[in-house]
Amino acid sequence: MLSDRSAATVRATLPAVGAAIENITARFYDGLFAAHPELLRDLFNRGNQAAGTQRRALAGSIAAFAAHLVDRPDERPDAMLARIAHKHASLGIAPAQYETVHRHLFAAIAEVLGDAVTPAVAAAWDEVYWLMANALVAIEARLYAERxxxxxxxxxxxxxxxxxxEETADVATFRLRPADGTxxxxFRAGQYVSxxxxxxxxxxxxxQYxxxxxxxxxxxxxSVKRVRGGAGPDGEVSAHLHAHARVGDLLRVSAPYGDLVLDERVLDDRTPAPLLLASAGIGVTPMVAMLEQLAATGHRGPVTVVHADRSPADHALRAEHRAYAAALPDADVHFWYERPEPGHPADRTGRxxxxxxxxxxxxxAYLCGPLPFMKGVRAQLLAQGxxxxxxHYEVFGPDLWLASPSSSGPVGEATMSSTVTGSRAA
Ligand SMILES: Cc1cc2nc3c(=O)[nH]c(=O)nc-3n(C[C@H](O)[C@H](O)[C@H](O)COP(=O)(O)OP(=O)(O)OC[C@H]3O[C@@H](n4cnc5c(N)ncnc54)[C@H](O)[C@@H]3O)c2cc1C
Ligand code: HEM
Known part of the structure; x- marks a missing residue:
């Protein structure tokens, strides 16, 4: 809960902070990485930094949290906090690092907003930052302890x-086990590792995979899709795994995290809620995990499987996708291909x-794929009631809706899970 005095100050200064967020973010990261180059090299995704995609997420989510605190002071945006905390825990973020981020973020705010940052304004935003940071630290501590x-x-x-x-020309599966023999x-189907x-x-x-x-x-x-450069360079980690990771090699892997897991109402034994799994491109990976788990546990509820891909040959895990669905007593499978191939008469063409x-x-419904695909499917689902x-959805990259200070994204729809996928997923 924000104190009344801070709430009034935050409400009054939110528009100025929101308008300056790009500048604040740029100064913040420049300062942070100048003082701690190791954070850019070994912790933050430098592709996202170079492309600018993650830059807005951190500061933007604090502005979104502040908007939530003043608009709905009695609710905590748990879905947003959980999303960030799972990502942080998968990276091993430690409480002391919140002090470092605080120092550089508030230096950036003071530099960009100048005299507008009176002691009262600084104190109010400090309160917002630590409310959010302490909430994240507490969730992350629980996630670490559970594991x-x-x-x-x-x-x-x-x-x-x-x-x-080798699954397709661009997707390879790596089977892994802890090197220490434990x-x-x-994990729960739908979760990821760093x-x-x-x-x-x-x-x-x-x-994350x-x-x-x-x-x-x-x-x-x-299962890793090699990201080929288009406007930018080839993806660093996916290209590295494709070029170098061989049997016997060691990778550093986190415990499983992520909140895109099947709802209890779907898993209910007596009256399972209908389930729809819609994916595109490499967004197939969490869906196959969910289907595999449902098949193994004898799930009896209705399941609709929808997938979009360029062609059957590009559809990674296609055989498993179909086989796990076929093992369920009440599942319906619909694959759409931009370029169908002969010999797959059941498949659909187009979008x-x-x-x-x-x-x-x-x-x-669980969605995973490029953002335009997920937005399109979501609109169609809402139109169908x-x-x-x-x-629920997963983005394979920074979730920028999460960072939006407006209430139109998942922040305003607290129960909607989102994990955003890179736009090159399909
Ligand atoms: C929860 C979650 C689950 C995921 N699951 C999977 C999965 O199961 N399988 C899978 O394949 N992926 C998955 N991903 C995506 C994965 O984590 C990576 O994002 C993906 O492999 C790309 O990483 P990369 O290092 O190869 O590319 P990066 O190096 O991160 O590059 C990403 C993009 O940024 C562009 N870029 C980089 N530098 C610049 C620059 N200077 N200017 C312009 N553009 C630039 C690149 O061209 C590329 O298009 C998941 C992501 C998340 C968050
Ligand atoms: C209150 C403080 C913080 C907030 C509000 C915050 C917010 C966020 C958000 C919104 C994301 C994106 C989540 C997603 O992928 O969808 C993120 C990712 C991340 N955060 Fe934080 N964060 C905070 C503190 C920290 C700290 C202290 C560190 C460590 C120095 C850190 C390191 C990271 C890293 C490395 C990522 C992933 C970035 C990437 O993949 O490019 N964050 N954070």
Whole structure:
């Protein structure tokens, strides 16, 4: 809860902070990375920094949190906090680092807003920052404790590549197990791990990859799409894994994290809610994990599987996608391809069109793919009567809706989960 005095000051200064957020963000990161170059080399995603995609997320989410505090003081935006805390914990972020970020963020605010930052304004925003930071630290402490992990570099451990499978021209699966011989930690379908690799220039960059494989099995797998450069360079970590990761190699891998997991109402044994899983491109990975787990547990509820890809040959995990769905007693599968191939008569051509499919009342939908795909599918689902809170999604990159100070994104729809996927996923 923000004190009344700070709430009035924050409300009055939110428009100025919102308008200056790009400048504040730029100064903040410049200052942070000048003082701590190791953070850009070994912790932050330097591709996102160079492309500018993550830059707005951190400061933007504080402005969004502030807007939430003044508009709805009795509610905590738990969905937003959980999303960030899971990402942070997968990176091993430690409480002391919040002091470092605070120092550089407030120096940037003072520099950009100048005299407008009176002692009262600084104190009010300080209160916002520490309310948010302390909430994140508390959730992250719980996530670490649940996994028996301490914050910091030990949050990622050595895992060995025990098998590598070429799925498509651009997607490879890596089967992994902890190098110290301990069983892999349990995970829930839809969760991801952070994976750190040492690149040619010595930087140790980290990216997230969705897990598949059964939670009780002694191996985990990730399926990685090689990101080919278009306007920018080739993706650093995905290209490195494709070019260099071989059987016997070690990768540094975090415990599993992520809040895109199946709702209890879907998993309910007696009256399972209808489920719709819609993916595009490499967004297939969490969906296959969910289907595998549902098939293994004898799930009996109605499941609709929707996937969009360039062609059957580009559709990673296509055989598993179909086979796990076929193992369910009440599942319907619809694959859409831009370029269909002969020999797949059941497939559809063109873009996903849910108007052609019955969407049962009470459906919970899980989406993963490029943002335009997810926005399109979400609009089609809402038009068919699916509740906004029952649409959960994952973005394979920084979730910029989360960072939006407006209430039109997930912040305003607190029950909507989002994990955003890179726009090159399909
Ligand atoms: C929760 C989650 C789950 C995920 N699951 C999966 C998964 O199962 N499988 C999977 O393949 N991916 C997954 N991802 C995505 C993955 O984490 C990486 O984002 C992806 O592999 C790309 O990383 P990269 O290092 O190869 O590319 P990066 O080096 O991070 O580059 C990303 C993009 O930024 C561009 N870029 C880089 N530098 C510049 C520059 N200077 N100027 C302009 N543009 C630039 C690149 O051209 C590229 O298009 C997931 C992401 C999240 C958040
Ligand atoms: C109150 C303080 C903080 C806030 C509000 C915040 C907010 C965020 C947000 C919104 C994201 C993006 C989440 C997503 O992927 O969707 C993020 C990611 C991240 N945060 Fe924080 N953060 C805070 C503190 C910190 C600290 C102290 C560190 C460590 C120095 C840190 C390091 C990171 C890193 C490395 C990422 C991933 C970036 C990337 O992949 O490019 N954050 N944070």
């Amino acid at each position: 028996g992990i301490t914050a910091g570099p030990d949050a990622l451990r050595a895992w060995e590549v025990v098998e590598r499978i 069983p892999p930690p349990a 994976v750190q690799v040492e690149l040619a220039d010595g930087a140790r960059q980290i990216r 969705s897990l598949s494989g059964l939670p009780g099995a002694d191996l985990r797998q990730i 996903v069109d849910l108007a052609a499919l019955p969407v049962a009342p009470g459906t919970h 699916v509740a906004p809170a029952a649409v």
